[in-house]
Amino acid sequence: MEIGPILRAMTRNKIGAILIALQIAFTMTVVVNAYFMIEERMRLMERPSGVVEDQLFHISTRGFTPDFNGKVSVQDDLALLRQTPGIVDAVAINAIPLSGGGWSMSLQVEPGDGEQGHGVAIYMVDDHGLDTLGVELIAGRDFTPADVRERGPATSDWPDKAIISEATVKALWADANPLEVVGRTAYINDDEPVTIIGVVEKLQAPWNGWTTVEQSMLVPDKLIWTGVRYMVRTEPGRRDEMMPIVEELLARSNNQRIVRAPESMAETRARSYALDSGLAKILGVIMAMLVSITSLGIVGLASFSVRRRTKQIGIRRALGAKKRDILRYFLVENFMITTLGVVLGAVMTVGFNVWLVQALNFPKIDWLYVPIGMLALWLIGIIAVLGPARRATAVPPAVATRTV
Amino acid sequence: MLSMKNVSRIYRTDVVQTHALRNLSLEVEAGEFVALVGPSGSGKTTFLNIAGLLETFDDGSYQLDGRDVAGLNDNDRSRLRNEKIGFIFQSFNLIPELNIADNIDVPLRYRGFAARERKRRVDRVLEVVGLGGRKKHLPSQLSGGQQQRVAIARALAGDPGFLLADEPTGNLDSSTAAGVMELINEIHRNGATIIMVTHDLELAARAERIVRLSDGQVVLLDEGGEGSELENGAAV
Structure with a gap:
């Protein structure tokens, strides 16, 4: 594995990598906390009321005449x-x-x-x-x-x-x-x-x-x-x-009375949890958008990196790199950026949750969410970089002898 | 070491076919130093790419060190390139983000050498090219001549036995170029087989044999050395 040279090379061209790592960290912070909130809402929404809701409805009446x-x-x-x-x-x-x-x-x-x-x-x-x-x-x-x-x-x-x-x-x-x-x-x-x-x-x-x-x-x-x-x-x-x-x-x-429209217990439940359900949907959309933007960011950085280093890829191929070596190079490079992002993200996730607990009385996050979030972001990072990395493997070694 | 028979290479687009090499045949013995000359578009770079297994050919046969390379897949070609061939490029082709030691280390990693062995080889070739104290320098911190010496060190690190040099002094001033050529000559004297593409007839004359390409074919073979036809500029 070329971890040392890749790391040294990245430190000489670090702005893009740092920005993506920060984006991953921010995404992880928001996504993990949002997912936890959604799960909490879902858990609340799924609590049984104890009554046979699918067989029940309620209807109200009110007498309006003096002799009712x-x-x-x-x-x-x-x-x-x-x-x-x-x-x-x-x-x-x-x-x-x-x-x-x-x-x-x-x-x-x-x-x-x-x-x-x-x-x-x-x-x-x-x-x-x-x-x-x-x-x-x-x-x-x-x-x-x-x-x-x-x-x-x-x-x-x-x-x-x-x-x-x-x-x-x-x-x-x-x-x-x-x-x-x-x-x-x-x-x-x-x-x-x-x-x-x-x-x-x-x-x-x-x-x-x-x-x-x-x-x-x-x-x-x-x-x-x-x-x-x-x-x-x-x-x-x-x-x-x-x-x-x-x-x-x-x-x-x-x-001698009015009868109001009946409402099923399913409707009552939906109305009761409308705010939670809406919040969960909004958080879900935010999560999806953030993950998409971050994935596109990784794709963009990797694609730019592949284009910028076409000659270098050709040189590596000329020096004996197989296609899988090139693929691995970009995957390892991205893995290192993503690792920096998720480690930073883990700290930020816990920190953000501590603030939510103290300031807004939110529930304390289950620690398992942090490694799961790291794993998910790692996977997203790998999937996002696969396309550009595969394009890199298509660079022919003869590029090394081209003068332009 | 290298045996090409009737090798042809055609580049095709939707509207045009370009015959880069036409039935080219060439034998290079182990330990030989051959200069390849010819005008632009004569097929020198295509020859170099095919000889260096950087691209494939359409027709003919090519044996490198006794092995027929026509049927090799991409992985086998990469391995053979890594083990048998050292490249020296006109524009050095060092990786700018890597320091000198890491640059030389690149082909050694693809070869699968252990870290200690790689370090030993890097140190050895840097001493050979006279840059032992510059391991941590970036290419941009070196002169053109020094960069080409690093490129030569990288080519030598895997002990390839067969060097392909593409205008190795093309980007250097004359005094620096002389130093680099002296280094290449020394490598040859130590037993390496070298094919050098060059426009410089004085440099070509230092080779044991000169091959002139024109329109994708070998048109002249010359033994090189002092008093040769090419040294006097008659064949180019």
Whole structure:
């Protein structure tokens, strides 16, 4: 390998090589951090909500006449929905997972004003709640009709039973398993006792950016309001078909209210993560552009180098270089420039991430991203230089004897 | 050492064919010093390229050191060139970014010599050409004569036994050229076979034999030396 002579030759003609190395370093810094951000976003976006999203949609109504009876309306609507072919179950619910709007309360293991509380999202449902949402009960039992009470706009107290998510169990009783906590008492609103009658494996809160998004609680409250939202679970594969049917059914069944267009949970998820998805796409485009520009830079430098050194290549061929020696020369030269770039890039990548962590509270990058990024940039460098290097091998040795 | 029989080389474009060499036949014995003269366009450079395996020919046969080179692939030609032939170019053809030692080292690396052996050979040939103290100098830091001495050192480093010199003094003043020619003569006296292309009849007269090319063919062979026909300028 001609590492020594190539290095010495480069030090005498170093501006182009340094600029490309800096470009590679900058590209690596941005690309690795951007890729990490995209992965983080993707990881967040791929978190399951705990509900059977592909079978669920939600639809809301609001009575607008003075004599609109919310209680009767909810009873009639639920009866109608639950008997409609194609619908598995339906429930009136105060909030929708991932929707961005809902209630949260503080739950604590000991009563009292000064005790440590843990934020939980509140879902008010009747005894059809678990079946409609499709959440998996891993300990205890579901609500029964006897557990369910009515909750109007003026209700301020809380039911004495609740089903909580496993993440809530961990928050309240760190070392307990779900089976152990069934029957335990937690306190809401500082001192209102709530008996844990069941634990579901997963049920996310409505706010995907919430640090405690996995902490939630279902309470047996049937909503008796003029404005109400129904979560509807359809048979598998029939969600999109049932959405307009349900909208029309509700609109026709009671003309004292307006019915808003239904939204599938897939749409809710897409809306919930629209910003993350958009950011990931923008970062992806920036990454692609940077990699393309850097690749073109390497191609440009190598092509210029081949053109500038056509005579030299001919001399080397005349002195006995085989085509593969010429190919190797340019690959080694480029490898050295790329190595300088990726080593510098590794330092800059970590430095940039440290700044992001300190200044913008970004997550700390996984160290594995750095060697993977180096390897990727190395590969890009080799691929980019292959074309010009192969053109160099086509320079005939007779070029050495040409005087022009 | 070199045996060409009826070698032809034709350069073709879409509209024209140029016969650079026409049925050229030439025998050069091992240890001979042959000067090749002729006007521009006579085929000297094409002959040099073919003799040096820098390009192929269309017809005829060529044996170098007893080996038929017609059927060799590019790799074999490169290896043979590296092992058997040393080139001395008119414009020196040193690689400007490499220092003197690295320049001489180039063909030795392609030969696959170990680092210690390469260093030994570089040091030896630099002493032969009188530039032992200039190893780290760049070509641009040397005079034209010194650069040509480096080129000669590079040609000698692999002990090729067959030197092809293309106007070796063409870019040098007369006093420097004399020094370089003396070096080439010394190399010849030490047993090397040399074919030298030159326009300079005085230099050609120093060869043992003079070959004149015209229109791609050998038109005159002369034994060279004092009193020869070429020395008096009659054949060019």
